[in-house]
Amino acid sequence: MCNEQPIGFIDSGVGGLTVVKEALKQLPNENILYLGDTARCPYGPRPAQQVIQFTWEMTQFLQKKNIKMLVIACNTATAVALEKIKTTLDIPVVGVILPGSRAAIKATKTKQIGVIGTEGTIKSASYKRVIVQKMPNAKITSLACPKFVPIVESNQFQTSVAKKIVAESLRPFTKQKVDTLILGCTHYPLLRPIIQNVMGTEVKLIDSGAETVGEVSMLLDYFQLANDRPTKDREVAFYTTGSTTMFDRIASEWLDEGSVNSKHIVLGEKNL
Amino acid sequence: MCNEQPIGFIDSGVGGLTVVKEALKQLPNENILYLGDTARCPYGPRPAQQVIQFTWEMTQFLQKKNIKMLVIACNTATAVALEKIKTTLDIPVVGVILPGSRAAIKATKTKQIGVIGTEGTIKSASYKRVIVQKMPNAKITSLACPKFVPIVESNQFQTSVAKKIVAESLRPFTKQKVDTLILGCTHYPLLRPIIQNVMGTEVKLIDSGAETVGEVSMLLDYFQLANDRPTKDREVAFYTTGSTTMFDRIASEWLDEGSVNSKHIVLGEKNL
Numbered sequence: 001m002c003n004e005q006p007i008g009f010i011d012s013g014v015g016g017l018t019v020v021k022e023a024l025k026q027l028p029n030e031n032i033l034y035l036g037d038t039a040r041c042p043y044g045p046r047p048a049q050q051v052i053q054f055t056w057e058m059t060q061f062l063q064k065k066n067i068k069m070l071v072i073a074c075n076t077a078t079a080v081a082l083e084k085i086k087t088t089l090d091i092p093v094v095g096v097i098l099p100g101s102r103a104a105i106k107a108t109k110t111k112q113i114g115v116i117g118t119e120g121t122i123k124s125a126s127y128k129r130v131i132v133q134k135m136p137n138a139k140i141t142s143l144a145c146p147k148f149v150p151i152v153e154s155n156q157f158q159t160s161v162a163k164k165i166v167a168e169s170l171r172p173f174t175k176q177k178v179d180t181l182i183l184g185c186t187h188y189p190l191l192r193p194i195i196q197n198v199m200g201t202e203v204k205l206i207d208s209g210a211e212t213v214g215e216v217s218m219l220l221d222y223f224q225l226a227n228d229r230p231t232k233d234r235e236v237a238f239y240t241t242g243s244t245t246m247f248d249r250i251a252s253e254w255l256d257e258g259s260v261n262s263k264h265i266v267l268g269e270k271n272l
Numbered sequence: 273m274c275n276e277q278p279i280g281f282i283d284s285g286v287g288g289l290t291v292v293k294e295a296l297k298q299l300p301n302e303n304i305l306y307l308g309d310t311a312r313c314p315y316g317p318r319p320a321q322q323v324i325q326f327t328w329e330m331t332q333f334l335q336k337k338n339i340k341m342l343v344i345a346c347n348t349a350t351a352v353a354l355e356k357i358k359t360t361l362d363i364p365v366v367g368v369i370l371p372g373s374r375a376a377i378k379a380t381k382t383k384q385i386g387v388i389g390t391e392g393t394i395k396s397a398s399y400k401r402v403i404v405q406k407m408p409n410a411k412i413t414s415l416a417c418p419k420f421v422p423i424v425e426s427n428q429f430q431t432s433v434a435k436k437i438v439a440e441s442l443r444p445f446t447k448q449k450v451d452t453l454i455l456g457c458t459h460y461p462l463l464r465p466i467i468q469n470v471m472g473t474e475v476k477l478i479d480s481g482a483e484t485v486g487e488v489s490m491l492l493d494y495f496q497l498a499n500d501r502p503t504k505d506r507e508v509a510f511y512t513t514g515s516t517t518m519f520d521r522i523a524s525e526w527l528d529e530g531s532v533n534s535k536h537i538v539l540g541e542k543n544l
Contacts, residue, residue, distance in 0.1 A: 098493050133500035215490055221370050222491065228405035 016073030038242025044118025100208025310514025316390025372480025
C-alpha cells in the first residue's frame with residue numbers, strides 16, 4: 001500500500017472543481033487528479049446508459065493513473081453510475097448524493113427541503129429517495145435547472161445573464177417554501193451568491209460537494225489510506241476532454257491556487 | 273444482507289452508554305446491543321495484552337448475536353485492540369479515537385489540545401500520534417485521570433467527591449493552557465459539567481463518543497447497512513458482566529429512555 005497515490009475526481013466538466021477546492025483545503029497532504037469531460041458536457045440531459053458509459057471511461061482513465069480512491073464529483077453520474085462502479089472497483093468510491101442528503105437532514109428545521117439539479121439527477125429522484133428513507137415526514141421539492149451548467153461552463157456565472165436565468169429558474173420556490181436548498185449539482189456552488197440572493201438569506205444552501213470531502217477524509221482514515229506524510233510539493237493535476245483554455249481560466253479563478261495548466265485528453269471513440 | 277441486524281457496542285463498563293445515548297438520537301431506526309464488561313472494569317490500568325483478550329471476548333459474544341457493525345465504545349480498547357479486530361472481522365469495526373481526533377483538529381484555534389484518558393489510552397499515545405500526523409504543529413498535552421472511571425462506575429459522578437477529584441486531577445492544565453480538551457474516555461462525558469466548570473467555559477470539550485456516532489452513520493450508508501425501514505419497536509438490549517442493579521440505575525438515569533433492564537452474562541474463564 002502506498003498512501004502517496006492520488007485521489008481521483010471526475011465530473012462532466014468544471015463543476016467538480018467545487019469539490020476539489022474543498023479537498024485542497026481539507027486534505028493538504030493528498031495528491032489530486034481531476035478529470036472533467038468538458039467535451040461531452042452537460043451530462044444532465046443524456047440518457048442514463050450513456051452517462052454510465054462516459055463515467056466508466058473517465059474512471060478507467062484515472063485507474064491507469066493508479067488512484068487510491070475515486071470521487072464521483074458529479075451528481076448526474078453519482079445518481080446513475082455510483083453503485084455499479086463502487087461494486088466493481090477494488091478501491092473506495094464516493095459519490096456526492098448521500099453526503100448532501102445527510103447535511104440537509106441535519107440543517108432543516110421545517111423539514112421542507114428543496115433540491116435543484118440537472119434533469120438526470122432530478123429524474124433519478126436519488127436525493128428524494130435517500131432523504132425520505134431517513135426522514136419519512138420530510139417534504140422534498142425537486143427542480144431541474146438545465147440552464148445552470150451551460151452558464152458555468154461558458155464562464156458566465158458572474159454575469160447579469162446568470163442572475164436573470166437563476167431568478168427565473170428558481171421561481172417555483174416562491175410558492176413552495178423551503179428552509180434548506182440542496183445544490184444538487186457540483187456546478188451550482190459557482191452560482192452560489194446569486195442563488196442565495198434569489199432564495200433569501202434565511203434559506204440554508206447545502207453544497208453537496210463540500211460535504212463530500214468530509215466523507216472522503218473519514219474514509220481515508222477508515223481504510224488507512226490517508227497520506228500522513230506532509231508533502232511540500234503535492235501533485236494536483238487537471239485533465240479535460242474539452243478546451244484547456246476555457247478550463248484553465250475557470251479553474252485558475254475558482255481554485256485560487258495560482259495558474260492551472262490542464263492537459264487535453266480524448267475519451268471514447270469519438271469525443272463529441 | 274439484512275439491515276435489521278443490530279449494531280453492537282462494547283465498553284469496559286457503563287462509559288459506552290455515552291455513545292449509545294448519541295446513537296439512540298442520531299440513528300432512530302437501528303437496533304442496538306450493548307455489552308459492558310463491568311466486572312473487569314476499569315480496563316485503563318490493565319496490560320495491553322489483557323485488554324485485547326477481554327475485548328475479543330466481548331466481540332465474540334456480540335458476533336453470536338449477529339451484529340452488522342461493531343463499535344468499540346471504549347478508548348482503552350480502541351487504542352490497543354481496534355486494528356486487530358478490524359482486520360479479523362468481516363463486518364465494519366469503528367473505534368472512538370479517530371473521530372475524536374478529527375473533531376479536536378477542527379475545533380482548536382490555538383493548536384494547543386489537551387487529551388485526558390485512562391492510563392492505558394494515554395500510555396498508547398494514540399490521540400497524540402493521530403493528531404500530530406494530521407496537524408504537525410499541534411501541541412498535545414496528555415494526562416491520565418485514573419480516578420475518573422471508578423467515580424462513574426460507582427454512580428458518584430454528580431457528588432462533591434467527584435468535584436474534588438476532577439479539580440485535583442486537571443490541575444496540570446492550569447499551567448499548560450489548551451483551547452480544546454478531548455474527553456478521551458467514554459466514561460468522562462458523565463463528568464462533563466464538572467470538567468467544563470474546572471476547565472472554564474472557553475475550553476471546548478470534545479466528546480469522542482458522540483463524534484463516533486457521526487462516523488457510524490456515514491459507514492452504515494457507505495456499506496449500505498443502514499436500516500432504512502422505520503421500526504416502531506426497535507430492539508435496544510443491554511448486557512453486563514457485573515451487577516445489573518448498578519448498571520440499570522446508571523443507564524436508566526443517563527439514557528433518559530425509561531427503565532433499563534440489563535441481563536447479566538459471564539465472559540472468560542473467570543469473571544474477575
